Amino acid sequence: MTARKPPVNSYHHGSLAPALIAAAEQELSQAGIESFSLRAVAKRAGVSHGAPAHHFDGKNGLLTALAAEGYRRLIDAQNERQKKAQPDPLSQLIASGSGYLDFAMQNQELFRLMLASSLPDRDNEHFSAVSMAAFDKLAVEIRNVLGTDPYTDRVAMTQVMASWSMVHGLAELIISGRTKMPMDFTQMPAAQRDAIFEDILLRALKTN
Amino acid sequence: MTARKPPVNSYHHGSLAPALIAAAEQELSQAGIESFSLRAVAKRAGVSHGAPAHHFDGKNGLLTALAAEGYRRLIDAQNERQKKAQPDPLSQLIASGSGYLDFAMQNQELFRLMLASSLPDRDNEHFSAVSMAAFDKLAVEIRNVLGTDPYTDRVAMTQVMASWSMVHGLAELIISGRTKMPMDFTQMPAAQRDAIFEDILLRALKTN
């Protein structure tokens, strides 16, 4: 239960696991998912090529842990936006979506790993817990807007799916560079971008 | 300019390129993008492991050609839906979206290759031509609904982005199995599914 001792020699690192996660994130953002290499991560962390497998049970295990960490930071990014927004339910929902887009644009490869890749093990305990927490967050926000609980009301759950689809689709199109030609959001003043995002995200709501 | 002769011997296949594309699609749908293997494609087509590289200039080349073929069939799937729909612009737009979802659900790995992977070379001539054709199709449908051209009118282009985001996000969430818990579209009567899809897709439209 006590904290790990600091590294005292060159053989035993002391706390390799978090160091490997950090190295993996650097490697992921620079090399991309498709050419992500376990051995490159090991080299980056200064350990032998077999070390990561011992801590994370293989490549998929490391990517699963990294993706779980990503979900925590996705929720952080959403909370960050919501703190600056008006407290009414609708503003909070829009802010949540804006945070989703912030995270996607600032962590493109990590976002793709979390949501568009089949490499992470979705049955993993930590991963499914934190990804369900992200989903729950949206469900609560929708409930606050509509006044009905998505988990019991089918109309509200359809609203959840619509909102999620909209924000997720927009994120995917942006980070894959597919919006560059029609309207390049990444080269746009933040205020203008936010306004368009809000316009688009609001459409997912069926309030009548 | 004459058609290729049929294969007359075992050395020269005669028309290996399309055979490799077909083999690649089988391999893709069964193994998935992440573990797609050029050599497995070669084995499937009954040729040596170096043959595919000669025709498609490497793995990326083959996947690029396959993704381009996928776009053609995506457009086919959309047209198929539209033929059965009412001729008014709004019904045609919805049908186009439904065809998009049909294709995604029936060709999950191919869809992911086309739209969520960075493996295909998006600067490739054929690929960019056919993917822009798919985009143009949506732009025309939006123009028919709104009466203004997205390429000159910013509001209309925002409408294009919203519609695309919505249908694309929904497709991604479905094929990655992320809608299974809240509402499992794949285990649903087609009519009910279509109705929900229409409900969701219509939200992207801002008609007031």
Added chain:
DNA sequence: CCTTATTTCTAGACACTGTCAAGTTCCAGA
């Protein structure tokens, strides 16, 4: 303090991958 167990990490081997260069087989035009 010494011995023993256990965890952490290394090192080597294995099968597999994509790519490249060189060689073989076949076709087509002169």
Added chain:
DNA sequence: TCTGGAACTTGACAGTGTCTAGAAATAAGG
């Protein structure tokens, strides 16, 4: 018939993830 070039094979290469055996360090028990 000859010759150039296209189609395809073959072998080699560096790189990958995973597995196993072993070395190095810490922790536990006497």
